[in-house]
Amino acid sequence: MKHPAPRVDSLIVELTRACDHDCLHCYNVWKNRAPYPPGPELDTAGLLDLLGRVVEEEGLTQITLSGGEPLLRPDLPEIVDWLCARGLGVTLITNGRRLDAATIDRLGARRVGVWELPLLAVSRALHDRLSGRAGAFDRATEAMVDLKLAGATVAGVFVMTRLNLPELPQVMELAKALGLDALMLNRFNPGGRGAEHLELLQAAPGELAAAFAQAERLSGELGLELATGVPVPPCLVDTTGLRRLAFGACAAGGERAYYTLDPSGRLRPCNHSPTILADLRVETFAAARASVALRTFRAARPALCDGCVLADSCQGGCKAAAEVCAGALDAPDPFLAAYAHLRRRL
Amino acid sequence: MNLEDALCLGASGAMIGILSWPLWRALGRFALARAPAPGRQALRRRLVLGFGAWLGLLGVSAGSCEWLPGPQPPADKPRPRILHCYHRSLRDLRDGPRRDLERDSDNRRRLLHPPAGDRARPAQPARGERPGPHCWLHPRVLEKARAQLAAAEARARSEEPA
Numbered sequence: 152m153k154h155p156a157p158r159v160d161s162l163i164v165e166l167t168r169a170c171d172h173d174c175l176h177c178y179n180v181w182k183n184r185a186p187y188p189p190g191p192e193l194d195t196a197g198l199l200d201l202l203g204r205v206v207e208e209e210g211l212t213q214i215t216l217s218g219g220e221p222l223l224r225p226d227l228p229e230i231v232d233w234l235c236a237r238g239l240g241v242t243l244i245t246n247g248r249r250l251d252a253a254t255i256d257r258l259g260a261r262r263v264g265v266w267e268l269p270l271l272a273v274s275r276a277l278h279d280r281l282s283g284r285a286g287a288f289d290r291a292t293e294a295m296v297d298l299k300l301a302g303a304t305v306a307g308v309f310v311m312t313r314l315n316l317p318e319l320p321q322v323m324e325l326a327k328a329l330g331l332d333a334l335m336l337n338r339f340n341p342g343g344r345g346a347e348h349l350e351l352l353q354a355a356p357g358e359l360a361a362a363f364a365q366a367e368r369l370s371g372e373l374g375l376e377l378a379t380g381v382p383v384p385p386c387l388v389d390t391t392g393l394r395r396l397a398f399g400a401c402a403a404g405g406e407r408a409y410y411t412l413d414p415s416g417r418l419r420p421c422n423h424s425p426t427i428l429a430d431l432r433v434e435t436f437a438a439a440r441a442s443v444a445l446r447t448f449r450a451a452r453p454a455l456c457d458g459c460v461l462a463d464s465c466q467g468g469c470k471a472a473a474e475v476c477a478g479a480l481d482a483p484d485p486f487l488a489a490y491a492h493l494r495r496r497l
Numbered sequence: 498m499n500l501e502d503a504l505c506l507g508a509s510g511a512m513i514g515i516l517s518w519p520l521w522r523a524l525g526r527f528a529l530a531r532a533p534a535p536g537r538q539a540l541r542r543r544l545v546l547g548f549g550a551w552l553g554l555l556g557v558s559a560g561s562c563e564w565l566p567g568p569q570p571p572a573d574k575p576r577p578r579i580l581h582c583y584h585r586s587l588r589d590l591r592d593g594p595r596r597d598l599e600r601d602s603d604n605r606r607r608l609l610h611p612p613a614g615d616r617a618r619p620a621q622p623a624r625g626e627r628p629g630p631h632c633w634l635h636p637r638v639l640e641k642a643r644a645q646l647a648a649a650e651a652r653a654r655s656e657e658p659a
Contacts, residue, residue: 273633289635296641300648321633328608328630329642330649374601 155441157406161213170220173283178342180425190415195226215242222249247294260301270307273321299330306333312352333376342475356387386494404449423471451480520547
C-alpha cells in the first residue's frame, strides 16, 4: 500500500536564478549539464499568492529564502515583510555582497531568524576564487560584522573542498573573531556548476575525517557551534568519536524534508535535486507528496550498499548528487563512487 | 524486506487465518455437502465479514509497517541521525536557550588583537601559519569587528546583576 510522504513545516524558496557570484562549487540545478526546464520567475503577487496557499495547506512555520542570490530580487523586503506578518520563521541564504547597513536595516536584522553567509577561506584570494568574484571575501566578512552589529544571528558556511580544507582551523578562528553564532561544515556535494569541478574540489575521505576531528577539537577550545548539512557516508568517514558534530542522512520525503520551490513555482524534493514533483501554480503540495516521482526518490538505494546494516538510514549518501552526476537516483553518490575501494564493512 | 516487514506480514497472516477459520470450515462443509438455503446465507455473511477483516488487517499491517523504525545498527556501529537538516539545526540554535557566545569575549579579543609587541600587520599569512584574524581581515572590517566586540562586551557588562 502506498502512503504519501508526511507533511513538513519547512520549505526552501529559490527566489531567483540570478546571481552576482559564480561559485566553483555552486549546486544550483539550472547550472546542471542536463538542462533544467526554463520558466518565468514568479512576480511578487504570484509568489505570495502561491506561498499563502502552500503555508495554509501544509501548516508551514519556517521558510528559507535562497537563490541564486535572493538580494537581487528588488521585492525581497516585501517578501520578508509578508512572511514575518504571518509569524513564519525566515532564514536567508546570501553571499552578502549586497548587504550593507541600510539593507540590513530595511530587511530587519532580527526579523530574519538566521542569516547564512559563506566563509570559505581566510586567504582573500582563495575565498574569491571559490566564489568566482573578486572582493567576495571583504564583502562577506563586512556583511557579517554589520549583521552582528545589528544584533542578528549569523552562521558562516564553509564548503569543505580539497582547496580550502587546509585553512579550516583559521576559518574557525575567523568565525569566532567575527562573533558568528555557528559555522556550518558542508562537504562539497557536486551538482550544478560544481559537478564540472569534481576532481578539483572533492576531498578524500581521510582529508575529511582529519578536518572533522580538528574541527571538533577547535570547536571546544573556541566555543564555536558547528553544524553539518550534507550527508557523509559512515563507511567512508568514521564520525563515531565526534560529539560536537551531528551528521544526518538524506531527509527527502521525510517529515524533516526540505522541499524546494524553484523560482517558477515548481516543487523539488530538495535544493540539490532537479526532479520536479509538481507545479504548485496548478497542483497541490499534497499531490507532490503523493507523487510517484517522490516515492521513486525515497526508495532509491545504490546497489553498492546491498547488505550494509546502515543502508536504510544512510541511503548511500546524497541521491541528488548521484542523479545529477551519474544520471540515476540509485547510482552511488559521487563521493562514494570515487572512494568505494576505501569503504569499511559495517 | 526487512525483519519488521516480515514480522508484520507474518502476524497479519496468522490473524487472518485465525479470524477467518469459521469461513474456511463453512467453505469446507459447502464443498463436501450442498448446504441448505439458511446455511448458504450464513456462508455469504461470513464471506463478507471475512473479506472485510482481511482488508482491515491489510490496512493495519501496512500502516504499522510504515511507522516501524528501520533496522538499527549494532551499538558499536555509527548511527547517522536520520532526517537531520542544517536549516533546522540552525533554527534550533536560535530558538533554543540563548547561548552565551557574546559574553565569551576572551577568545574574540585574543583573535582580533595582535599579540603584544607584534604591532605590524603582516601581509597575507603563508599557508599553515596562524597569525590570527587581525591580519586576514580588511582594516575597515577589522575595526568594525573590534567595535562590535566592544559593544557586545559593554552590553554584557550592563546586563550583569549589580
